[in-house]
Amino acid sequence: MKENRKIKKRNLFRRSLLYVPGNMPRMLHSILSFDMDTIIIDLGDAVRPENKLAARILVRNFLKTYDFGDVEVFIRINQIDSPYGFEDLKMLLPEMPDGIRLPRSTHMSLIKEVDMYISQIEDELEVEDGRFSIIASIDTAIGVLNVQQIAQSSSRICALAFDAEHYTLDLGIERTKENESLLFARMQVLLTAKAMNIDAIDTIFSDVYDEEGLIQETRHAKSLGFTGKSLISPRQIIPVHNVFAPTKKEIEFAQRIISAAEQARKRRIGVISLDGKLVDSPAISRAELTLKMARDLGLVMENE
Amino acid sequence: MKNILGREIPESLHNFKPYRGRKVRPNLDQQVSPPLKTGWPAKNKVVKSLREVIKLTGLKDGMTVATHHHLQDRDQILIQILEAIKQEGIRNITLAPTGLFPCHRIIIPYIQDGTIGHIEGDISGEVGRFICEGNLSKPVIIRSHTARLFARFTGKQPVDVAFLAVSASDRCGNSNGISGANPFGSMGYAITEARYAKQVVVVTNTILPYPLQQISLSQEFVDWVVEVEQIGKPIRKMPVRIGMVSNPIGYLIARYAIRFGQAAGFIKKGFSFQIGSGALGAEIGRALLNTMKEQELNASFISGGITGAHVEMLKEGWTNMLLDVESMDAEAVESLLINNNHQEISATTYANPFTQGCVVNELDIVFLGATEIDTDFNVNVSTESNGLIKNTVGGHSDVAGSAKFSVILAPAFRNRISTIKNEVIAVNTPGDCVDALVTEYGICINPKKEDILEKVVENDPKLPIIPIEELMNKIQKLTGTPKPLEFDEKIVAVWEYADGTVLDVLRKVKI
Numbered sequence: 001m002k003e004n005r006k007i008k009k010r011n012l013f014r015r016s017l018l019y020v021p022g023n024m025p026r027m028l029h030s031i032l033s034f035d036m037d038t039i040i041i042d043l044g045d046a047v048r049p050e051n052k053l054a055a056r057i058l059v060r061n062f063l064k065t066y067d068f069g070d071v072e073v074f075i076r077i078n079q080i081d082s083p084y085g086f087e088d089l090k091m092l093l094p095e096m097p098d099g100i101r102l103p104r105s106t107h108m109s110l111i112k113e114v115d116m117y118i119s120q121i122e123d124e125l126e127v128e129d130g131r132f133s134i135i136a137s138i139d140t141a142i143g144v145l146n147v148q149q150i151a152q153s154s155s156r157i158c159a160l161a162f163d164a165e166h167y168t169l170d171l172g173i174e175r176t177k178e179n180e181s182l183l184f185a186r187m188q189v190l191l192t193a194k195a196m197n198i199d200a201i202d203t204i205f206s207d208v209y210d211e212e213g214l215i216q217e218t219r220h221a222k223s224l225g226f227t228g229k230s231l232i233s234p235r236q237i238i239p240v241h242n243v244f245a246p247t248k249k250e251i252e253f254a255q256r257i258i259s260a261a262e263q264a265r266k267r268r269i270g271v272i273s274l275d276g277k278l279v280d281s282p283a284i285s286r287a288e289l290t291l292k293m294a295r296d297l298g299l300v301m302e303n304e
Numbered sequence: 305m306k307n308i309l310g311r312e313i314p315e316s317l318h319n320f321k322p323y324r325g326r327k328v329r330p331n332l333d334q335q336v337s338p339p340l341k342t343g344w345p346a347k348n349k350v351v352k353s354l355r356e357v358i359k360l361t362g363l364k365d366g367m368t369v370a371t372h373h374h375l376q377d378r379d380q381i382l383i384q385i386l387e388a389i390k391q392e393g394i395r396n397i398t399l400a401p402t403g404l405f406p407c408h409r410i411i412i413p414y415i416q417d418g419t420i421g422h423i424e425g426d427i428s429g430e431v432g433r434f435i436c437e438g439n440l441s442k443p444v445i446i447r448s449h450t451a452r453l454f455a456r457f458t459g460k461q462p463v464d465v466a467f468l469a470v471s472a473s474d475r476c477g478n479s480n481g482i483s484g485a486n487p488f489g490s491m492g493y494a495i496t497e498a499r500y501a502k503q504v505v506v507v508t509n510t511i512l513p514y515p516l517q518q519i520s521l522s523q524e525f526v527d528w529v530v531e532v533e534q535i536g537k538p539i540r541k542m543p544v545r546i547g548m549v550s551n552p553i554g555y556l557i558a559r560y561a562i563r564f565g566q567a568a569g570f571i572k573k574g575f576s577f578q579i580g581s582g583a584l585g586a587e588i589g590r591a592l593l594n595t596m597k598e599q600e601l602n603a604s605f606i607s608g609g610i611t612g613a614h615v616e617m618l619k620e621g622w623t624n625m626l627l628d629v630e631s632m633d634a635e636a637v638e639s640l641l642i643n644n645n646h647q648e649i650s651a652t653t654y655a656n657p658f659t660q661g662c663v664v665n666e667l668d669i670v671f672l673g674a675t676e677i678d679t680d681f682n683v684n685v686s687t688e689s690n691g692l693i694k695n696t697v698g699g700h701s702d703v704a705g706s707a708k709f710s711v712i713l714a715p716a717f718r719n720r721i722s723t724i725k726n727e728v729i730a731v732n733t734p735g736d737c738v739d740a741l742v743t744e745y746g747i748c749i750n751p752k753k754e755d756i757l758e759k760v761v762e763n764d765p766k767l768p769i770i771p772i773e774e775l776m777n778k779i780q781k782l783t784g785t786p787k788p789l790e791f792d793e794k795i796v797a798v799w800e801y802a803d804g805t806v807l808d809v810l811r812k813v814k815i
Binding site for chain 2: 025029030033034065066233234235296298
């Protein structure tokens with residue numbers, strides 16, 4: 001189990017990024033029953049200072065014990081300028097999570113520092129460079145302004161995640177369900193992610209029981225261009241997956257790409273084209289994933 | 305001697321027969337008749353106090369006193385009865401309650417002082433623990449609802465005096481559970497209890513003019529009527545609003561269970577179902593209502609313990625009928641009073657297989673809980689992992705054994721202990737009555753239901769179906785294998801199946 005973990009997982013959808021507190025054994029051991037794309041184990045706000053070390057030990061054992069299959073696991077570490085941030089990295093990266101979610105991503109210099117530290121650990125662990133990814137949380141005014149530099153500061157950054165809870169706190173404003181005050185920041189994060197060709201993850205929706213509200217907010221996020229959402233309850237997974245489900249058109253297109261690839265393979269043709277356009281291997285992977293997602297949601301039959 | 309479940313039933317328990325299988329087979333062809341009485345000329349049945357009625361019934365040392373549990377954990381009658389018995393100087397009675405709940409911890413002193421010598425009835429809470437610590441000389445006999453009936457009409461456990469709580473009665477003993485100051489709903493178990501006891505005393509805090517409107521229990525069975533100040537605490541509102549449940553694992557299990565029930569063909573238009581009590585019961589109720597709404601699946605009836613969630617289904621037209629043997633909350637009580645499609649049924653109509661047919665035989669699917677289950681699908685609902693009795697068994701095995709499809713819902717772990725084990729501490733419901741287990745880690749189908757397995761795999765190939773041994777290993781890989789408990793020789797409890805055969809015994813845990 002350990003050996004294959006040394007290899008980086010690739011090309012996963014990140015529709016649902018579910019937070020789980022790092023100090024709750026009961027929640028940790030049940031988390032794998034759910035079908036989120038990414039688990040984010042929270043060592044930050046969820047854990048009181050006196051429990052930080054205990055939580056780290058718990059999470060270390062959790063990573064050692066469980067087989068995660070296709071699910072990605074990220075550690076939401078403490079702020080890097082707190083006494084806990086680097087300790088989190090040092091203790092938990094050897095257990096081969098897929099990466100970290102970095103709160104308070106405010107400056108390029110800070111990310112570079114984290115990046116270098118992770119590279120050092122990668123050398124010690126003898127894993128490929130860039131094995132560990134970073135999801136950068138954009139959660140402050142300065143972070144929103146610097147987001148372009150932040151996104152460019154490390155090739156580890158696989159996604160930008162907007163965090164409205166901390167952002168509104170930083171601005172000293174209330175978060176409302178209408179989210180008007182968030183529009184600029186959200187768009188800034190989104191555009192940067194798109195320009196850098198990395199994932200754009202929308203903020204959490206904090207009312208666990210308001211499924212209708214969650215669906216509306218997720219639809220809105222999808223319409224802006226977000227590809228995933230951070231979640232605080234397993235209940236939110238299915239509604240969010242349904243919103244991010246591929247459309248009929250996307251499914252058909254993916255099916256055509258796969259069948260074109262299939263034919264090219266049969267005829268031993270190296271270059272694949274569809275409608276006169278070149279189909280490269282990332283496009284094929286993406287098409288495969290679109291179809292996998294469609295099959296998971298029962299939108300197409302198993303053999304299609 | 306071992307029964308067919310492989311459980312050791314000691315020869316020292318004479319008069320007990322080992323469990324032989326799901327199909328009930330009585331060893332006699334004639335019921336024992338209730339005693340012949342004459343109610344003419346009419347006598348005055350109303351008695352002022354419990355002590356007086358005890359004198360009138362002629363209750364003596366060593367006799368059997370039955371009580372019933374429709375007031376559940378709010379009951380205040382049992383303690384008054386025991387105190388009166390004690391004051392009359394009567395000792396060593398056999399107490400036969402349909403159920404003892406956590407509130408009944410106050411009866412422990414009456415066990416210690418010898419007023420109660422033996423218990424034959426369903427137990428839970430602190431009394432359960434107290435008994436498991438070996439504080440009674442004879443083991444408690446725990447019977448499912450049907451086993452209790454069986455013990456009555458076969459004369460196995462004759463009852464000298466039955467004290468039945470009713471919320472209102474008239475002077476002749478016509479009574480119900482829906483009128484008066486303290487309504488509690490259906491009197492399902494009391495109605496049946498009254499038919500077999502030598503003497504029947506109804507206990508109430510409300511005596512209404514003759515004849516009572518809405519009669520559940522007829523005067524023909526009632527010997528005495530006693531008025532007391534308090535029968536119990538008021539019934540509570542539905543504790544969790546439907547749709548406001550907060551346990552994501554329970555939600556996941558409920559969703560699996562419903563998909564499974566649909567794939568197996570038991571959840572469909574016009575189906576009937578029953579849901580056991582407990583936290584998972586609330587989850588499955590909510591999820592089932594959602595499914596019924598989304599797919600426009602109406603049920604024909606819901607039976608058993610009725611809750612506000614079921615009432616909501618009835619009101620909105622998602623079920624045609626509620627067949628109520630026990631009302632679980634204030635919403636159910638109110639509905640029973642005002643809605644003609646919410647019907648009170650007796651315990652014998654509900655689940656007595658020794659009749660021309662009972663309600664549970666008509667059930668398509670039933671969802672029940674478990675504290676432990678073994679790889680033969682034997683279920684323990686009563687003891688915790690420490691070997692002490694915590695919960696009543698109710699009608700678990702009756703319903704599981706009779707319904708067309710019985711599904712156990714349980715989390716894969718409880719406090720880091722695997723729910724699935726090689727061997728459960730006590731078998732309360734035998735594995736041949738159980739069709740499947742649904743956990744958040746996967747669904748296990750009893751190998752005897754091979755046809756179901758094929759059907760489910762064909763209809764919903766994405767359901768995580770897994771053999772039960774494999775699931776147990778998967779879970780125990782994470783939790784470790786629990787060390788088996790060690791027991792003393794002393795037997796503290798015996799569980800009986802519907803036909804009076806012995807499912808299992810529990811010994812005192814070594815401390």
